[in-house]
Amino acid sequence: MIVEVVGGADERPEVRVVDTDDLTSLHLALGEVTDEEADEALRAGGLGRVEGDTGHLDTAALRAAAEPADAPGDWGQRWDAMVEHARGRGWVSEDGATLQVHVESAAGA
Template sequence: MTAVGVIGAGTMGVGIAYVFAAADCEVFVVEPDPGRARGCVEASAASGALTEAGLGHVAGDVVWLSVEGLRAAVLSALEASSAERTAASFDGMVSYARSRGWVSLDGERLQAHFVYA
């Protein structure tokens, strides 16, 4: 297994660490700020879980969520009788997000923010 060291857990450091981790490399991140170091681990775990579920990924403090992945997840959890009404509400939510600039240019992803608690 290839080992990679990343110095700094800022936006770029997290992104670099994620790319190498996704390529099955062992990644070591050096960050003197304990809060930022914890956030790097949380962001990587969240991004991995979202990617695995086909729902999106984390990029720094922004989460990009798949519109179709979210739609499928929401509608699959509902009974058929309420799915049509919920689909219309979901479409309205996406339209509102688009009007606020929270949808990617290709219209496939919604932007949300990742907050470290």
């Protein structure tokens, strides 16, 4: 699953959740936006925030945005498995409210 923040010089950054059926990985991909623009877009969308090269995504909001209306019967189980994997790696906040994810920038930085 990928959370994208895309936009351009004359566009307001937009947040999209894509590849929602691939629950084997999760990262935040930034298009041609600054870290500040990405942070603002994530906060405005209620999905999280960016701190340096780390994204912090709201677990419940991400699930609500990602779960397809016609999700296969095992989607919820695969979601739970992804979150548990992240928890085992220390990527879930103590209260379970946020997932820590890697940020990939279009600038390569």
